[in-house]
Amino acid sequence: MIDVKDIIKPENLVFKKSKVLTDTPMHYCPGCSHGVVHNLIAEVIEEMEIQETTIGVAPVGCSVFAYNYIDIDWHEAAHGRAPAVATGIKRLMPDKFVFTYQGDGDLAAIGTAETIHACNRGENITIVFINNGIYGMTGGQMAPTTLEGMVASTCPSGRDHARDGYPIKMSDLVAQLPGTCYVTRQAVHTAGAVRKAKKAIRKAFENQKRKKGVSLVEVVSTCNSGWKMSPVDANNWMAENMFPFYPLGDLKDE
Amino acid sequence: MKGNEAIAEAAIRYGVDGYFGYPITPQSEVMETLMAMRPWETTGMVVLQAESEVASINMLYGGAGSGKRVMTSSSSPGISLMQEGISYIAGAELPCVIVNVVRGGPGLGTIQPSQSDYFQAVKGGGHGDYKLIVLAPSSVQEMADFVGLAFDLAFKYRNPAMILSDGVIGQMMEKVELDEYRPRWTDEEIIEKNPWAATGKKPVRGQNIMTSLHIQAVDQENVNRRLQAKYKEMQEKEVRYETFMCDDAEYLIVAFGSAARISKKSVELAREKGIKVGLLRPITLFPFPYKEIGSYADQIKGILVPEMNAGQMIEDVKLAVNGKVDVEHYGRMGGMIFSPDEVENALEELIIGG
Ligand SMILES: Cc1ncc(C[n+]2csc(CCOP(=O)(O)OP(=O)(O)O)c2C)c(N)n1
Ligand code: SF4
Ligand SMILES: [Mg+2]
Numbered sequence: 001m002i003d004v005k006d007i008i009k010p011e012n013l014v015f016k017k018s019k020v021l022t023d024t025p026m027h028y029c030p031g032c033s034h035g036v037v038h039n040l041i042a043e044v045i046e047e048m049e050i051q052e053t054t055i056g057v058a059p060v061g062c063s064v065f066a067y068n069y070i071d072i073d074w075h076e077a078a079h080g081r082a083p084a085v086a087t088g089i090k091r092l093m094p095d096k097f098v099f100t101y102q103g104d105g106d107l108a109a110i111g112t113a114e115t116i117h118a119c120n121r122g123e124n125i126t127i128v129f130i131n132n133g134i135y136g137m138t139g140g141q142m143a144p145t146t147l148e149g150m151v152a153s154t155c156p157s158g159r160d161h162a163r164d165g166y167p168i169k170m171s172d173l174v175a176q177l178p179g180t181c182y183v184t185r186q187a188v189h190t191a192g193a194v195r196k197a198k199k200a201i202r203k204a205f206e207n208q209k210r211k212k213g214v215s216l217v218e219v220v221s222t223c224n225s226g227w228k229m230s231p232v233d234a235n236n237w238m239a240e241n242m243f244p245f246y247p248l249g250d251l252k253d254e
Numbered sequence: 255m256k257g258n259e260a261i262a263e264a265a266i267r268y269g270v271d272g273y274f275g276y277p278i279t280p281q282s283e284v285m286e287t288l289m290a291m292r293p294w295e296t297t298g299m300v301v302l303q304a305e306s307e308v309a310s311i312n313m314l315y316g317g318a319g320s321g322k323r324v325m326t327s328s329s330s331p332g333i334s335l336m337q338e339g340i341s342y343i344a345g346a347e348l349p350c351v352i353v354n355v356v357r358g359g360p361g362l363g364t365i366q367p368s369q370s371d372y373f374q375a376v377k378g379g380g381h382g383d384y385k386l387i388v389l390a391p392s393s394v395q396e397m398a399d400f401v402g403l404a405f406d407l408a409f410k411y412r413n414p415a416m417i418l419s420d421g422v423i424g425q426m427m428e429k430v431e432l433d434e435y436r437p438r439w440t441d442e443e444i445i446e447k448n449p450w451a452a453t454g455k456k457p458v459r460g461q462n463i464m465t466s467l468h469i470q471a472v473d474q475e476n477v478n479r480r481l482q483a484k485y486k487e488m489q490e491k492e493v494r495y496e497t498f499m500c501d502d503a504e505y506l507i508v509a510f511g512s513a514a515r516i517s518k519k520s521v522e523l524a525r526e527k528g529i530k531v532g533l534l535r536p537i538t539l540f541p542f543p544y545k546e547i548g549s550y551a552d553q554i555k556g557i558l559v560p561e562m563n564a565g566q567m568i569e570d571v572k573l574a575v576n577g578k579v580d581v582e583h584y585g586r587m588g589g590m591i592f593s594p595d596e597v598e599n600a601l602e603e604l605i606i607g608g
Contacts, residue, residue, distance in 0.1 A: 053454045057316070058465075067463045073452035075319045076465035078342050081312040084304070088316025088324065089452075091300045092272050096454060114312070117305035 018042040020051050024068045031231025033221030034063050034130060036188040040198045041101070041128065042070050044205055054097040055089050057082040059111075061103035062136040062223075080111025083118035086125045097208050099126035104145040105135045108170045112144075115170065122179030122213035126204040129170065129216060132223035133242060140226035144168045147245055152226070167245065171218045175251040181212035183252040187220045187243070189235045212254065220246045257397040257423040260430050261327060261353055262287035264398040265299070268405060269438040271322035272300040274313035276332060279365040280421040281355035284327040297438055307332040311339030311352075318348035318414075319464035321444040321451025323405055327353035329421075330371050331362060333379075340414055341380030345466025345477075349408035351401065352386075353417045355424040358589040366589020367421030369511060372566035375418045376540040383478055385485045387415040387492070388539040390510040394428035402433065407492060411484055412450070418539060420562070422512035422591065489541040499525065500532030505605055506550055506557045507533045507597070508571050513560050519594030520560075524601060531601060539567070547574035556580045556605035560597045563587060580605065 020042035028035045045054050051072055058066040060079035067074035077085040082100035090098040107115050107129050118125065134152055135141040142152040142159060145167050149158040159167070175183040182204055186197035197219060204215035220242050224234035255263070262284050265273060275285045285303060293299035304310035310326045317324035328336065333354045343350060354375065358368035375388045387407045389400045397419060404415040445453055452462045468474040499521055500506065509517040514535040524531045534550070536543050547557075557579055559568040565583040572581050584600035586592045 052456055055320075055452050055454065064467060067461065067465070071455065071461060073455045073462045074464065075316060075452060076346075076463065076467050077312065077315070078338055081308070081315075081339070084309040084312035085316035085319075087302075087304075087309075088272065088274065088313035088318075089320050090316075091302060091313070092317045092320050092322045092324070093453070113305055114309055117309065 018046045020046045020071050022069055022071045026069055027065060028062065029225045031222060031224045031234060032062070033132065033188050033219060036194060037128065037130060037197070037219050038066060038069050040188070040194070040201050041099075043198065044202045045070070045072065047202070048205060050097050050205070053095070054099070055093070057086045057089070057098070057100040059100070059102040059106040060137070061106050063101055063103065063130065064137070066101050080106050080109070081114055082106065083111065083114040083123070083125070083127065087118055087121070087123050090123055090125050094124070097126070097205055099128060099205070101128045102130070103136065104129070104131045104133065104143045108144040108168050116174065116177070119174040119177045119214045119216070120179045124208050124211045125214060126208060127214060127216040128201065129218040130221045131218050131246065132221040132226065134223050134226040136223040136226045140223070140228070147241060150241070169246065171216060171251055174214070174216055180214045180216060180252060181210070181254045182207050182215040184216075184250045185218045185220060185246060185248050187238070187248055189222070189238060218246070220248065255394065255427065255430055256283060257391075257394045257419065257426055258283035258355065259287045260394050260398040261401060262291065263432055264401040265325060266291060266293045266297055267433050267435050268402045269297065269323065269436040270299055270325055270405070271438055272302070272317045272324040273326065274302050274304050274310040274317070274324065275326050275328065276304050276307050276310050278329045278332045280357060280367070280424050281327050281329050281353070284353065297435070299438070307335040308339065311336035311343070314350045315339055315343050315346070315348065315464070318343060318350040319346065319452050321448035321453055323439070325351040325353065325401075327355065329355045329357045330359050333371065333374070337380035340386070341382055341384060342466050343414045344384035344386065345382060346464045347412040348414070348464060349405070349412050350414050351404045351408055351417065352414060353419065356418065356420040358587065364589040365421070367512065367591065368562050368587070368589055369420055369513060370563040370566070370587070371418065372539065372561070372563060375416050376542065384481060385540050387411065387413055387488065388418050389415065390418050390537060390539050391423055392511050392515045392535065394423065394426055395430050397423060398430050398432055411488060413484065418511065420512050492538060493541045493543045493546065494537035495543040495546055496535045496537060498533040498535070500534060500550065503530055503532030503550070503553070504555050505529065505531040505601065506554050507531060507560065507601065508536070508547060508557055508567070509533065509560050510536050510539060510567060512591070513562055516592060516594055517560055517597050520597035520601065523594055523598045529601070529606065542570045542574070544570070544574040547571060548576065551575045551578040554579060556582070558582055558584055558597070558601045558605050560584045560592060560600065562591060
């Protein structure tokens with residue numbers, strides 16, 4: 001059997017771990033998008049040399065411990081309140097880079113008001129929005145973003161709009177608001193997608209210097225545990241079902 | 255000036271960095287005064303109208319975690335909405351000031367003054383074992399003075415502080431002496447005074463993380479122990495109260511805020527009749543002057559607790575005297591205010607006659 005130690009050799013290393021990532025092992029399920037997006041944020045912070053001037057706001061959701069992985073100062077917000085917390089930080093320290101990192105339950109259900117109004121005020125912050133169509137942390141319940149017909153533990157026979165309402169496209173909603181300057185929908189299921197998502201996150205952080213309002217990067221994501229699929233199946237399922245409803249690309253870039 | 259205006263004036267002069275609020279009667283003048291004074295052009299203070307009290311308290315959380323002096327004001331229904339955020343702020347051990355200009359409830363209730371949020375203010379309010387520092391002003395002067403005091407205590411203990419006022423004091427006009435303008439803390443001062451704040455991670459230190467999350471039970475219990483130790487220290491060091499004609503008193507009135515103000519007149523009325531009564535006014539409702547009230551237990555024959563509620567602080571007064579003295583409540587509710595005569599009559603009927 002091959003020992004991992006035999007594989008991890010300098011000559012085999014293609015990627016370096018970002019210096020802005022801590023050494024704490026991530027608690028995410030294998031195949032989860034959260035870890036990939038954390039890595040991209042860390043790389044952007046490192047490349048922009050803003051580790052000392054960036055403040056993150058973590059959500060309640062699977063990424064509640066984001067602060068254990070990205071080596072910057074953080075606030076851990078109550079469920080859904082991250083955009084209000086970020087508003088307080090940014091208004092009082094306008095020269096810092098401030099971002100929220102939120103799941104779909106956090107951003108599009110319990111925190112809808114905070115999200116819409118932070119966007120509408122044009123706060124100069126970045127919002128990273130992990131849309132996995134489900135409540136991952138609490139064990140796979142229906143989210144506001146759950147697709148019609150999609151199974152979750154609180155809609156075991158599939159989401160039925162007559163009972164459960166329709167999946168909500170938050171990025172489309174906030175793109176309508178003059179307070180947002182950049183709204184884009186990305187994914188991290190392939191190497192190409194990861195590169196594009198990183199570019200988008202970089203732009204969303206750079207935009208804070210221009211003081212033109214909210215930049216929101218939605219990442220259509222997998223939750224293989226919540227979806228009860230293998231990581232590979234989850235990626236395929238996402239491409240087949242999520243992307244048609246949540247098409248990738250820029251919704252707004254001003 | 256009005257009590258609510260005094261809060262706004264005092265906040266600017268004290269060097270407050272940010273006010274976040276949402277309009278609600280009877281305290282909207284606080285934000286209106288701030289917006290009219292445009293402190294962002296003078297001291298650099300930020301004033302922002304949020305979309306809700308849920309948002310404003312979370313803006314406070316962000317500001318407090320940045321090491322800044324931040325405050326909000328609201329009235330009962332709005333304060334109820336803030337309880338989630340207050341609990342998180344207390345859990346994360348961050349300093350801030352919350353003003354509650356109380357109106358009668360429950361529910362939407364009335365816009366008239368009340369003291370019916372005493373329990374909510376002093377017993378925690380939100381979820382989890384925590385306490386606020388609670389100051390109860392009984393004059394417009396104290397509305398102004400307690401802004402600075404509340405911030406000093408909040409930063410000393412890294413704990414949210416509440417000014418528990420009511421519509422009487424918020425709307426009342428009195429002469430006020432205001433402090434001189436003080437400059438806001440500079441960024442360097444904030445890093446020096448509040449090394450715990452999330453001001454951007456520097457190579458000289460580890461991450462500063464503002465959080466109330468401690469997933470392991472042992473860790474959470476350790477945090478709870480630290481919080482309790484802090485509250486105990488406040489109880490030992492920070493009790494504030496005022497006495498009026500208590501030295502030779504045979505009876506005591508214990509009242510806070512506007513009820514204390516009215517009761518002072520009642521004491522004078524009773525004294526004219528030869529009744530030896532004194533007034534003890536708790537200024538800090540948490541920490542509560544248990545010992546100080548208890549020390550009168552052997553000297554007096556009875557205590558009247560007039561409150562504009564159904565009887566809330568009376569529970570703490572009873573704890574203070576631990577059954578040694580008869581304690582009775584006299585209350586009006588729903589925004590009704592008692593007169594000095596009413597309280598004096600209650601003293602004669604419930605305590606002296608009873
Ligand atoms: C006020 C409140 N209500 C409910 C919860 C329970 N809760 C924790 S995480 C969560 C859902 C998170 O889902 P999402 O935001 O989509 O994040 P994910 O785990 O999918 O990344 C819920 C309902 C809570 N912590 N606080
Ligand atoms: S439950 Fe879902 S969102 Fe949470 S870590 Fe696992 S895969 Fe990721
Ligand atoms: Mg989710």
